[in-house]
Amino acid sequence: MRRLVKHAVRLMITLLLGGFLSATLVRLAPGYGAGEEDLDSRLSGESHAALRQARGREESLPRYYLRYLERLMHGDLGESLGTHESVRQLLADRFPETFATVTAGLAFAWTLGLGLALLAVASRCAVMQSAANLAAAVVICIPAAVLALLFVMARAPGRLAVGVIVFPKLYQYARNLLGRSFALPHVLTARAKGLTSLRILVWHVLPVSARPLLALAGVSVCTAFAAAIPVEVVCDLPGIGQLAWKAALSRDLGLLVNLTMLVTLIALAANAAADLLGQPTRTERS
Amino acid sequence: MKRIRTASILFLLAVALACGFADLIAPNGYARQYRDAPEAACSRQHWLGTDDLGRDRFARLLYGTRVSLTLAPAAALLSTLLAALIGGSAGFAGGWFATLVMSATDLVLSLPWFFLLITVRALLPLNVDPRASVALTFALLGCLGWAGAARVICADARSLRSSDMILLARASGIPPIRLLMRHLLPNLKPVLYAQFWISIPVFILAEANLGMLGLGVAEPLPSWGSLLRELESFTTGGAGPWQFAPLILLVATISCFHLAFEKEDQWA
Numbered sequence: 004m005r006r007l008v009k010h011a012v013r014l015m016i017t018l019l020l021g022g023f024l025s026a027t028l029v030r031l032a033p034g035y036g037a038g039e040e041d042l043d044s045r046l047s048g049e050s051h052a053a054l055r056q057a058r059g060r061e062e063s064l065p066r067y068y069l070r071y072l073e074r075l076m077h078g079d080l081g082e083s084l085g086t087h088e089s090v091r092q093l094l095a096d097r098f099p100e101t102f103a104t105v106t107a108g109l110a111f112a113w114t115l116g117l118g119l120a121l122l123a124v125a126s127r128c129a130v131m132q133s134a135a136n137l138a139a140a141v142v143i144c145i146p147a148a149v150l151a152l153l154f155v156m157a158r159a160p161g162r163l164a165v166g167v168i169v170f171p172k173l174y175q176y177a178r179n180l181l182g183r184s185f186a187l188p189h190v191l192t193a194r195a196k197g198l199t200s201l202r203i204l205v206w207h208v209l210p211v212s213a214r215p216l217l218a219l220a221g222v223s224v225c226t227a228f229a230a231a232i233p234v235e236v237v238c239d240l241p242g243i244g245q246l247a248w249k250a251a252l253s254r255d256l257g258l259l260v261n262l263t264m265l266v267t268l269i270a271l272a273a274n275a276a277a278d279l280l281g282q283p284t285r286t287e288r289s
Numbered sequence: 290m291k292r293i294r295t296a297s298i299l300f301l302l303a304v305a306l307a308c309g310f311a312d313l314i315a316p317n318g319y320a321r322q323y324r325d326a327p328e329a330a331c332s333r334q335h336w337l338g339t340d341d342l343g344r345d346r347f348a349r350l351l352y353g354t355r356v357s358l359t360l361a362p363a364a365a366l367l368s369t370l371l372a373a374l375i376g377g378s379a380g381f382a383g384g385w386f387a388t389l390v391m392s393a394t395d396l397v398l399s400l401p402w403f404f405l406l407i408t409v410r411a412l413l414p415l416n417v418d419p420r421a422s423v424a425l426t427f428a429l430l431g432c433l434g435w436a437g438a439a440r441v442i443c444a445d446a447r448s449l450r451s452s453d454m455i456l457l458a459r460a461s462g463i464p465p466i467r468l469l470m471r472h473l474l475p476n477l478k479p480v481l482y483a484q485f486w487i488s489i490p491v492f493i494l495a496e497a498n499l500g501m502l503g504l505g506v507a508e509p510l511p512s513w514g515s516l517l518r519e520l521e522s523f524t525t526g527g528a529g530p531w532q533f534a535p536l537i538l539l540v541a542t543i544s545c546f547h548l549a550f551e552k553e554d555q556w557a
Contacts (some may be wrong), residue, residue: 017396144543146494148501149536152520229403233498248502251407259411263404271399 010275017271019072021264026071080261085253090261093246098265101242104235105227108165112223115166116173117216124181125200135178139171148233161238168230169223180215184208214281221277225270297545304542308355315348320509330529337531340519344509350535353511357493358542360427365488367431369438373481376439380446381473391443397436406433406495410504419510426505430492438484445480449473486550490543497539513539 046054074081080090119135126132142150147168154164184190190207198207228244235244243262250258307314327343329335337346379390409429417425449455450473458472493513499505500514508515516535523532 013392013396017399020396140544140547141540144490144494144540144547145536146497146501146514146517146539148498149517149520152501152523156523225399225401229401232403232407233502236502247404247407248504251411251502251504254411256408256411259404259408263401263408266401266404267399270401274399 006279010271010278014268014271014275017267018264021260021267023068024260026068081257083250083255083258085250085255085258090258093258094243094261094265097241097243097246100240101228101231101235101244104162104165104231104240104242104244105224107160107162108169108230108234109223109227111163111166112169112173112227113220116170117177120174120177120181121204123178124185125204135174139174142167143171143175146233147230148237151234151237154234155238161234161240164234164238165227165230168234169226172226173219173223176219177212177216180212181208184211187211217277217281221270221274224273225266228266228270294549297549300541300545301549304354304538305358308351308358311348311351311355315345315351317345317348319349319352319511320344321348331531337534338529341522346516346531346534349511349516350538353513353516353535354538354542356423356506356510356512357496360423361430361489361492361496362485364427364431364434364492365485367428368434368488368492369481369485371432371435372438372442372484373477375435376442377446377469377473377477379439380443381450381469383447383450387443387447391440394436394439394443398440402433403495403498406430406499407502407504409433410499417507419507422507423510423512426496426499427492430495434488434492434495438488441484442477442480445477446473449476483550486546490546493539493543493546 078091080094082088083090083093086093119138123132123135145153147164150167151161151164154161154167185208187207190203193203193207231242231244232247233244234240235242236248239245243265247259247262249255250262321344323329323335323339323343323345325343326335326339328341329339329343331338335345335347337350339345340349375390375394379387379394406429410426413422413425455468455472458468463472496505496512497514497517500512501517503518505514506512513535517539519532520536
């Protein structure tokens with residue numbers, strides 16, 4: 004319960020701080036409140052002043068922040084400068100694509116990373132270990148955007164590129180963790196007693212490694228969302244990663260900070276869920 | 290392993306030397322256009338051919354590597370210094386200050402750094418000079434990449450703070466500044482060096498990703514990111530295999546950084 008409250012407070016603080024940062028960035032960004040009408044020489048000084056006031060240019064930062072928070076509470080995330088569409092609508096249109104990309108990528112990364120780590124550690128085969136280590140080492144040295152481009156060239160599904168980008172970190176962590184678990188005294192005893200590899204894995208190794216792997220699952224969500232930007236841009240997938248890139252190119256800060264906040268909240272929620280699911284039960288604690 | 294490490298360091302030195310003497314190896318520079326030979330294939334005059342604007346690819350590769358290999362360590366130094374300042378002070382002070390600083394660090398760590406990076410990158414003025422753009426890009430990377438290192442440094446500083454050596458120094462009445470400078474910082478050196486070397490390949494890759502998305506170093510200044518953008522022409526056809534040269538050099542350099550400076554696996 005205490006942890007749940009702690010995570011809820013953390014999410015709240017992030018929302019408030021993120022909101023403040025977003026409002027500050029948008030309010031202080033060069034060109035805030037400027038419009039094409041400002042260049043119209045036919046308008047009088049009073050008209051320009053009235054237009055500026057209507058756009059809220061002369062608002063102070065705290066007032067702007069309070070108005071921003073008020074709008075946020077009502078679910079109004081503002082309007083995109085580039086497309087003049089509602090940010091909320093843009094997110095609703097684009098998020099399902101990114102969700103599908105990240106889910107497919109994570110499923111692929113975990114299958115590949117954990118599978119290879121298990122094979123490398125449990126098989127004790129030097130060739131297998133070297134091959135898996137080499138694959139992870141090569142992939143980790145290639146920029147995510149280039150990996151996505153290689154997927155396009157190979158006409159492979161772009162969503163799997165997210166998985167390949169996340170895979171090496173998962174593999175390396177899981178390999179080290181499983182390696183340590185397999186070297187624990189009770190596992191060595193079980194092996195000496197002649198237990199089968201599957202039984203050792205299921206009954207003696209996985210229960211020890213489950214909690215750190217769960218923590219890794221939370222972190223991998225954040226990595227997958229970060230990987231979604233280059234993948235969606237290069238593979239032309241219409242998700243929020245591509246939207247963020249377009250917003251960066253058109254300097255649409257309002258949209259960008261909302262996207263960053265959304266992904267931060269998702270990452271924090273994933274980490275909190277992993278932490279809450281991974282905490283020891285009352286029986287384990289006693 | 291020692292041989293591989295030595296070979297990696299030698300390779301990195303060779304690359305650094307080639308980039309250092311880029312003015313001698315490619316005296317015509319990275320921006321000169323051979324307008325009669327755009328998109329030329331490999332030849333004795335242009336070892337890696339020319340790009341679509343007729344610029345010598347080999348010269349651009351040398352100068353681009355120089356940009357990345359000079360500024361990525363500078364960004365790594367900046368992030369390590371920030372991490373040492375934040376993590377070290379939190380670990381050394383302890384108490385509520387450490388809790389507060391580490392909570393803020395955790396919060397920064399949970400931010401999707403690539404989203405944050407392109408947001409801050411979008412704030413930069415459009416009419417910025419290419420040299421300023423490259424410095425700003427790497428300065429941004431340095432300023433945003435401190436959190437992970439700060440956590441490690443804070444944990445080390447905390448364990449040092451409660452060590453017998455520091456307790457004895459405190460009991461002897463050594464002032465806090467002297468304690469920090471003479472006893473804490475020298476003992477944190479190994480972890481600071483490790484964080485510095487680990488950060489370099491991370492920043493090189495981050496710049497390459499930004500460059501591929503058109504948000505990195507401004508033209509005509511080359512960097513690995515802008516050179517890798519040429520690979521996009523492979524999807525439309527009409528590109529030669531020599532265009533993979535920047536990617537091969539990048540992968541080789543990053544691999545050498547990993548092999549030369551990362552510690553060996555504990556479990557193997």
